[in-house]
Amino acid sequence: MILRSLTLLRFRNHRKLVIAPSLGANELVGPNGAGKTNVLEAIDFLSLGRSWRTSDMGDVVQEGESEAYVRGEVEEGGITRRIEVSFRGGGRAVLLDGKPLARLSDLRGAFSAVRFTPEDVSLFRGSPSGRRAFLDEALSRLSGDYLLAYGRFRHLLEERNRALKGGRWTPLLETLTERLVVEEERVEALRGRFLERLEGAFGTLSAALLGEGREARVRLKRFLEPGEDFARRALALHLSQKERDLVLGSTQAGPQRDDLLVTLDGREAASYASQGESRALALALRLAPALIPKGAGRPVVLLDDVFGELDQERRRRLVAILPRLGQSFITGTTAHVAGARRFHIGKKDSEE
Ligand SMILES: Nc1ncnc2c1ncn2[C@@H]1O[C@H](COP(=O)(O)OP(=O)(O)O)[C@@H](O)[C@H]1O
Ligand SMILES: [Mg+2]
Incomplete structure (x- = not known):
């Protein structure tokens, strides 16, 4: 599975963010609090229709706003589809190619992601x-x-x-x-x-x-x-x-x-x-x-702050296996992956 483009509107600290990821490794680089994990959360929303960080959908709407929106163009087996999630009044609605989903599980075949976050260290x-x-x-x-x-x-x-x-x-x-x-x-x-x-x-x-x-x-x-x-x-x-x-x-x-x-x-x-x-x-x-x-394709990989958690040798080993993992999104305060497409996530709105 491939995420071709991602748009966030009024999602957490991102007023507007649009990125066009590469098929391989993508690095989201910026200081603490810049909103890097927020971007991974948004990608995860496209795959599960929910967040691992909160069950209160109101949390993701930018402070002072009443609605938020995430859109992803996803590709699987040569077919491109559009997934949209809008957040409003503490709830959320998911559209696949413009049509409301009957069940969240219908997203499964369109897009999926696996993630590693700092909390997983205690798995x-x-x-x-x-x-x-x-x-x-x-x-x-x-x-x-x-x-x-x-x-x-x-x-x-x-x-x-x-x-x-x-x-x-x-x-x-x-x-x-x-x-x-x-x-x-x-x-x-x-x-x-x-x-x-x-x-x-x-x-x-x-x-x-x-x-x-x-x-x-x-x-x-x-x-x-x-x-x-x-x-x-x-x-x-x-x-x-x-x-x-x-x-x-x-x-x-x-x-x-x-x-x-x-x-x-x-x-x-x-x-x-x-x-x-x-x-x-x-x-x-x-x-x-x-x-x-799997017939329906492999999930994309989300790695939140993973390099900070690993020693030098394991970092090197992780970088070496990344190509086998397909498309990945990696956050960090500095870049670690040579050849990755890089997105600088700013404290304010991203300039991407
Ligand atoms: N609903 C919201 N509206 C505005 N800002 C938010 C909202 N939710 C979280 N934030 C801000 O997002 C920032 C944290 O983003 P995060 O993605 O965790 O940063 P990091 O780049 O360190 O991963 C914090 O500054 C927090 O105040
Ligand atoms: Mg973070």
Whole structure:
């Protein structure tokens, strides 16, 4: 996937910004607070229709204004499409080629992005929720089936949790549990398939960033082993925990408790890897989906302040693998990538 042009109007600190990126590396260079991350956020909006920085759409509208607008011309498989997002009154509307989207998931085939931001440095050391969010987001971008299956699963889970708050076991809870395990099986099967593909891409990237001879792996720590009779075993598990579920008022077991486990040289990275290695591994994990070939095309890569986080040797290694990642957008206070197209992001409006 390629972002051909990007326009921001009254988006955060950018009154008007228009850029025409190159097909390879693009560097957004400027001082702290210039609005570089804001540009990556806008690109991310084009791919997911939401932001990793805020759920309040009012935040992105320039102070003192009532509306903001982001437009991207995106290309995939020789077809150029226009994605527009307008923000107004705390909400947002997304248009694809001038037509309102029925569902945000319809954006998926048109444009997608993966990102690495400074917060990701704690991807391994932090709580499992960050890793699960990564997993669900990466999968949702890659697979419409997952997006739907996961949506159905979350919906049922919430319904079951509401029913559990009643404090006693009911026929409704029985039915909801039976329906839930069907969705759990689907979610787990799709996660399993994705992990197989992710593993290869993660291995390639971690080897490139850490150097050959280190063995990094990622696997899924599941709430229940996959295989024969999954739904029946899941049902038995839920039923065996029903008293606990009722006391706590929520479903204790399930895909919502899975975790990603990353190992380096056979040991758990969270406790074994050095700070620098953790950064490189987090970067490899974040970018791995960009290497997974897919009919609908590879996502563009957003790297926020990544060079500041890496030592000299890893910077060099990252620059060396950039060409394999396709189109990328890299922010920093100084330029690092020879041959990249450079955009100077000013404190005021950009002059691009
Ligand atoms: N809605 C908004 N209106 C105007 N300015 C904003 C808005 N939201 C954020 N900003 C400004 O954007 C700047 C931060 O932009 P950011 O992209 O994070 O900078 P950096 O270049 O360091 O990545 C801050 O100065 C902040 O005040
Ligand atoms: Mg920033």
